[in-house]
Amino acid sequence: MPMKQKKVNFFRRDTKSQGGFTLLEVVASLLILSVVFMGILAAFQRSCEKAQLQFLRERAFSVAQRHMEMLIASHQEPNSVGFSNVDELDPLFNWQLELTRISGDSSPPKPDLTNTVIKATIKVTLADADMLQMPPLEVARYFAWLKPMSGAIVAVPLTTEEEPLWYTELRAKLGREPTMEEIMNEMLKSGELPQDLFEEMEEQEANENQYNDLLQQEVSR
């Protein structure tokens, strides 16, 4: 005998099951609604923060641009005080100037530094880091030259010195890092270290050894 299927009418309620929602169902649905609205609020909060961040970045850019224009106008390598500070016009920000000398092409820097340029980077950060997580804003510009600070011969000297050729060859020959004695001998051979200075250093070392021996004897007594 074929089973008779029950017809379901979505528009007419079944009078027999007219029990309504239980309190638990109502509370659960309200809870879900609250969670959804909390999510919407969190998303809005994030978009507000993004807008505020953009607002701050524009202000930070003004700070960086002003200090860069000052450097362009003065063409002067600043002294140690002029490398970082709180901005006097917008104290919400700290600014920092970084000057590095880099090679203008792939060749190593020439002794007269003619093939190098000075890269100036102004980095602006929020003075109060807890306020908002703003990544540092950087504005960079290249200078062919800058006036050195008083007492210096050249502005932004090269900080990293190239390894001498003899040192590279000595290391390759030994197959390890050379000891101090080996370095001294090699420098003496190549003429980088004058003979009299070498003798003076040896004498000084002998004196130090003698003093250490005496000290050792004194301690053992």
Place this chain on the structure above:
Amino acid sequence: MISGTPDKQKLRKTKMTRRAFSILEVLVTLLLVAMVVTGVLKILNYVNDQSEAIALGMSQLASIEYSLDKLIADVSSASQEGGQIKILRGSYDQHETSHLTIVIPSGDRAATPQLQIEWVAVPRYEQEDLVLFRREKKKDQSETAYYIPQCENLSSFQVEMQDANSVSADGPVLEAGLLEVRAQLFRPGSRDPGHVTPVSRSCCLSRFP
């Protein structure tokens, strides 16, 4: 005691167990609904306030930034054409202001008249703020040249020119002239001088011939 046929007994039992919400259930539910609705309305109100404040702040900032960029563009065009810059400084009701006049001379061609561009910030009636105006006037212009408002809600507007070989505020001697334009913008809905947004533009005049 229930009497009758089994069908009738079932119907009576159903009718007896079909009960409505108790007053406590209704009250708790109403309280929860009220809390949720209040929360939602507060969120909407907060969202609305925040959106308005952000939109107003951004539009005012964009307005002053656009104006200052335009001022720098005027100065750069004057520098390229051998123009002159004159700055007058003053203050209205503790609002520092400046009057910048840029005079661009006639070009080689006679058809190009002398041009005078003015930037000035003046206080607004009963608003306790400054409004920045720009006026462009040609020498041979017979009709009146109007001051056109560029942006409002300013606390101060300062134009400063540091000449070449002068010592800047930070110390180094300047090789070239430096024009600095500084403005302070009131936060939306505030007239507190302590709550302002600084906006500035600097321009080194060595960029121009």
